[in-house]
Amino acid sequence: MYASKGVVFHFAVDSNVVITVYKEKDNAGSKAKHLLIDAYNIVQKNANEALSKTETFSAELDEELRWLSEELKRTRSKAKRMALQARINAVQMRVDELPTESLEIKRKVTRYARGVAAYV
Structure with a gap:
């Protein structure tokens, strides 16, 4: 969104397309605020779902x-031991990556929140 001199432009995020324009006489400020807050709530809901899935996935990896x-501990075959150790290393690497992914999701929500707060 971009606002200037009583007019609010709502652009598509990934392209150069204007979705809609609000004029001041159409109560643009109120509509724009509601639009921003609704969009932020959707982003926050998606982030919470992603964080929940990450926690569930982390629990599955721990198991x-x-x-x-x-x-x-039980196996005696050298080949099987090497295969199990390789899988353990791969799973452990994935477990170590999950906190970074969760932090990036939280940062994204924070960036959106700052944008909404700056406008509202």
Whole structure:
């Protein structure tokens, strides 16, 4: 959104397309604020869902790590031990990446919140 001299322009994010224009006499400020707040609520809802999925995925990976560790203790075959250790390393790397992804999602929501706060 861009506002200037009583006119609010609503642009598409990924293209150079004007979605709509509000004039001051159409109570543009109120409509624009509602539009921004609704968009922010959608972003926040999507972020919360993504964070929830990340937590669930992290729990699943922890369970897989426990299972792989138990299998590694039980197995005697060198080839199977090497395969299990490789899988453990891969899963552990993925577990280590999840907090960074969660932080990036939270930063994105914060950036949107600052934008909304600056306008409203």
